[in-house]
Amino acid sequence: MVTSPNAQAIIHDEYDVVVAGAGNAGLVAALAAHDAGARVLVLEAAPEAERGGNSRFSGGIFRCAHDGLESLLGLITEESAAWADRVTVEPYPVEQYNAEYNKSSNSRNDPLLTKRVIDESFETVEWMADHGVKWELTVGKLIDPDKIGKNEQYALPPGGALRAAHEGVGLIEDLFAAVEKAGIDIWYSSPVSELVMDGNRCTGVVVQTTEGDLIVEAVTVLAAGGFEANPEMRQRWLGPGWDLVKVRGTRFNQGTVLNAAMTAGAQPEGHWGGCHAVPLDADAPVVGDLRLTDKMSRYSYPYALLLNSDCERFVDEGENEVWLTYAKTGAAIRGQQGAWAFQLFDAKSSHLLEPRYSTGTPIVADDLATLAEKVGVNAEALAATVEAYNSACHDGDFDPFTKDGLSAAPAGQPVKSNWAQRIDSPPFVVYPVTCGITFTYGGLKVDDTARVIDTANRVMGGLHATGELTGGFFYHNYPAGAGLMRGAVFGRLAGAGAAAEALATAATVPVS
Numbered sequence: 001m002v003t004s005p006n007a008q009a010i011i012h013d014e015y016d017v018v019v020a021g022a023g024n025a026g027l028v029a030a031l032a033a034h035d036a037g038a039r040v041l042v043l044e045a046a047p048e049a050e051r052g053g054n055s056r057f058s059g060g061i062f063r064c065a066h067d068g069l070e071s072l073l074g075l076i077t078e079e080s081a082a083w084a085d086r087v088t089v090e091p092y093p094v095e096q097y098n099a100e101y102n103k104s105s106n107s108r109n110d111p112l113l114t115k116r117v118i119d120e121s122f123e124t125v126e127w128m129a130d131h132g133v134k135w136e137l138t139v140g141k142l143i144d145p146d147k148i149g150k151n152e153q154y155a156l157p158p159g160g161a162l163r164a165a166h167e168g169v170g171l172i173e174d175l176f177a178a179v180e181k182a183g184i185d186i187w188y189s190s191p192v193s194e195l196v197m198d199g200n201r202c203t204g205v206v207v208q209t210t211e212g213d214l215i216v217e218a219v220t221v222l223a224a225g226g227f228e229a230n231p232e233m234r235q236r237w238l239g240p241g242w243d244l245v246k247v248r249g250t251r252f253n254q255g256t257v258l259n260a261a262m263t264a265g266a267q268p269e270g271h272w273g274g275c276h277a278v279p280l281d282a283d284a285p286v287v288g289d290l291r292l293t294d295k296m297s298r299y300s301y302p303y304a305l306l307l308n309s310d311c312e313r314f315v316d317e318g319e320n321e322v323w324l325t326y327a328k329t330g331a332a333i334r335g336q337q338g339a340w341a342f343q344l345f346d347a348k349s350s351h352l353l354e355p356r357y358s359t360g361t362p363i364v365a366d367d368l369a370t371l372a373e374k375v376g377v378n379a380e381a382l383a384a385t386v387e388a389y390n391s392a393c394h395d396g397d398f399d400p401f402t403k404d405g406l407s408a409a410p411a412g413q414p415v416k417s418n419w420a421q422r423i424d425s426p427p428f429v430v431y432p433v434t435c436g437i438t439f440t441y442g443g444l445k446v447d448d449t450a451r452v453i454d455t456a457n458r459v460m461g462g463l464h465a466t467g468e469l470t471g472g473f474f475y476h477n478y479p480a481g482a483g484l485m486r487g488a489v490f491g492r493l494a495g496a497g498a499a500a501e502a503l504a505t506a507a508t509v510p511v512s
């Protein structure tokens with residue numbers, strides 16, 4: 001270690017690759033770089049107790065292309081495989097993945113980046129299994145199987161059928177175990193504050209340690225998340241009102257590294273005014289709590305009416321399978337008075353609530369007038385909305401597991417395209433909700449090998465990026481499970497690319 005003229009100590013020639021951020025994307029990158037023979041250091045802003053970023057809060061769902069249940073059985077734990085005869089999982093071909101991905105982003109997503117994510121999704125999940133990540137089916141996530149009949153089979157959504165065992169907490173435990181087993185160094189409470197540049201080439205990072213600032217010289221992988229936990233940046237990029245929304249995940253994703261990279265010349269890319277935001281329990285904490293992880297989310301609205309404080313409907317609750325609509329529904333709620341709304345169920349659907357609704361406090365009544373009083377909304381307005389909706393409903397077969405086409409088009413209200421049953425069977429049940437931001441869509445421009453591109457459209461030497469901090473992947477909306485998948489696919493690319501660059505450079509540096 002030497003000391004630079006400005007008194008910053010420099011870590012020189014101890015590491016080939018330095019990774020900023022220890023979430024899913026960063027840890028996968030670190031493992032890939034280590035596999036390729038690099039000496040790797042991971043720098044993490046959070047203390048060890050809060051490590052794992054948004055990935056630890058997540059539901060652990062990985063959207064991967066696959067050939068159906070049989071193809072997943074080789075991946076999942078024995079415990080999970082015991083569910084195999086209770087569920088069906090249709091194949092999820094790359095064409096369907098691509099179509100759903102493009103539709104959710106209004107085809108604004110970069111086709112090359114998207115292709116990488118999709119084409120390498122299954123092999124990446126297998127690669128992670130080889131590195132010790134355990135997998136399971138998403139049984140029990142959306143619906144409690146015990147509430148639908150002990151021997152009844154039900155369909156898992158093909159794109160949302162696989163998750164890390166024990167969700168984000170399990171994912172992060174498995175990834176850290178792999179990183180620690182590999183002997184990769186991790187420094188906690190060590191935020192990266194700047195990139196060290198030589199022209200448009202990154203030669204390392206400045207890290208703020210408890211003992212002062214250091215420069216770590218190495219080929220760099222940026223994986224430090226988006227800016228969703230920073231109210232000033234949310235207001236600046238997402239718009240008025242976004243400063244006040246609740247944050248579902250880690251408080252450490254402040255956009256610091258994103259800003260540092262742009263200061264160093266990296267090109268911003270993607271939907272900077274857009275984000276992933278969901279219906280969240282109105283009483284959820286203002287920032288994610290690791291004791292609750294994702295358990296305050298409220299995704300059973302396709303079977304409900306979603307009403308604002310004037311008792312007006314404002315979305316098509318049944319537009320599509322919930323995993324293809326939930327990520328834009330938070331923004332719709334944020335646009336309502338007080339960023340507040342309520343989900344209204346009746347006895348025909350309340351057994352279909354996701355198990356995690358148990359973390360909330362329902363408001364229950366046997367008639368709508370009493371319900372309105374308890375919720376604090378106008379009883380006449382509630383009755384009028386429900387009556388108009390009910391009179392537009394048709395008799396037909398309700399099927400909670402597939403788009404059943406049971407639709408209603410009430411006058412003066414949005415259509416409800418699927419699961420449109422009358423709300424007429426007491427007790428009526430309400431869950432108040434607000435908007436919870438998950439992550440931001442704008443980020444750094446990368447090529448399809450995870451190299452960072454500068455504002456003159458040139459590849460920046462020594463700089464690779466992955467995960468939430470990259471842009472061009474998602475616009476307007478998002479298919480569930482694509483975030484972790486994107487971070488892992490590009491994490492492998494970033495780690496392997498950084499290692500190859502570092503080792504090639506080392507081989508050509510003359511020994512003095």
Ligand SMILES: Cc1cc2nc3c(=O)[nH]c(=O)nc-3n(C[C@H](O)[C@H](O)[C@H](O)COP(=O)(O)OP(=O)(O)OC[C@H]3O[C@@H](n4cnc5c(N)ncnc54)[C@H](O)[C@@H]3O)c2cc1C
Pocket residue numbers: 020021022023024025026043044045046051052053054055056057058059060061062063190191192193223224225226248249250252253254255256257288293294438439466467468469480481482483484485487
């Ligand atoms: C409640 C919830 C549920 C979710 N469920 C799913 C799901 O089921 N499937 C899915 O695909 N996605 C899900 N997501 C989204 C998913 O978690 C993210 O897309 C993914 O975790 C991003 O991974 P990442 O590694 O890029 O970022 P993160 O996991 O957030 O990791 C970034 C890391 O960088 C660190 N960091 C920040 N600033 C600095 C700095 N200056 N220096 C060093 N380190 C820094 C942070 O502390 C953090 O540890 C969910 C998110 C939340 C919040």
